[in-house]
Amino acid sequence: MIESNDKVGRATRARSRDMSESSLGIEENSMKIIESEIGTHGYNEPQWNVVRRVIHATADFDFAKPDRNGIIFSTNAIESAFEAFGRKGNIVVDVDMVQSGINKKSVTKIGTNLICNISNKEVIEISKNENKTRSTVAMRYSSKEIDGGIVVIGNAPTALYEVINMINENVVNPALVIGIPVGFVSAAESKSELLKANVEFITNIGRKGGSPTASSIINALMLLYISNLIR
Numbered sequence: 001m002i003e004s005n006d007k008v009g010r011a012t013r014a015r016s017r018d019m020s021e022s023s024l025g026i027e028e029n030s031m032k033i034i035e036s037e038i039g040t041h042g043y044n045e046p047q048w049n050v051v052r053r054v055i056h057a058t059a060d061f062d063f064a065k066p067d068r069n070g071i072i073f074s075t076n077a078i079e080s081a082f083e084a085f086g087r088k089g090n091i092v093v094d095v096d097m098v099q100s101g102i103n104k105k106s107v108t109k110i111g112t113n114l115i116c117n118i119s120n121k122e123v124i125e126i127s128k129n130e131n132k133t134r135s136t137v138a139m140r141y142s143s144k145e146i147d148g149g150i151v152v153i154g155n156a157p158t159a160l161y162e163v164i165n166m167i168n169e170n171v172v173n174p175a176l177v178i179g180i181p182v183g184f185v186s187a188a189e190s191k192s193e194l195l196k197a198n199v200e201f202i203t204n205i206g207r208k209g210g211s212p213t214a215s216s217i218i219n220a221l222m223l224l225y226i227s228n229l230i231r
Contacts, residue, residue, distance in 0.1 A: 038055075038061065050073075050220040057216035071180075089148045090113045091107065091113070095155040109226055116138075117142050139163050143171055149174055154213055163179070180202070188207055191203045
């Protein structure tokens with residue numbers, strides 16, 4: 001019986017390794033396809049690592065096209081992210097879906113905190129009492145964690161508007177705002193406001209975005225930092 005269990009265990013581990021190797025092969029091939037279909041682009045190497053990861057997560061090549069919904073980086077966006085990682089600055093997100101998509105192993109390696117207050121009981125109560133969206137209240141509620149950290153917004157334009165308001169009020173000074181909410185109401189407008197804000201940012205123009213896009217951006221930044229591609 002013991003020998004039989006050992007054989008089952010070895011077989012299970014072998015299948016797990018095969019699946020892992022297969023997944024890595026699929027990802028590598030996917031990246032090659034992305035490279036071949038995009039061809040030349042205007043991004044530098046670190047930026048392209050981020051954009052390529054977004055395309056891999058969404059299968060949407062528009063994120064590499066500036067005349068459509070291409071990703072836009074402020075001048076020191078990636079450097080500011082790395083500085084925040086070096087300080088172990090918090091990563092504050094707007095919704096649970098963004099939080100779910102973020103690589104927890106990378107978060108642990110960097111030693112930062114991943115914070116989402118959208119379902120916090122106090123946030124829910126304040127939202128009801130003040131007749132505000134939970135995402136708006138959650139950002140204001142997280143102001144101490146946001147200061148010096150990275151904000152990641154992939155779903156709620158109201159969250160992005162609130163972060164911009166807090167920046168303009170000098171309530172917070174985040175190292176980076178990843179603002180890429182999706183939708184037909186206020187998503188594009190909130191991104192336009194982010195472009196004017198006094199903060200380093202990663203965003204795009206238009207309606208496209210979403211939780212997978214936002215989480216893939218922060219995941220790519222963490223991988224870059226951990227891999228020491230640039231310092």
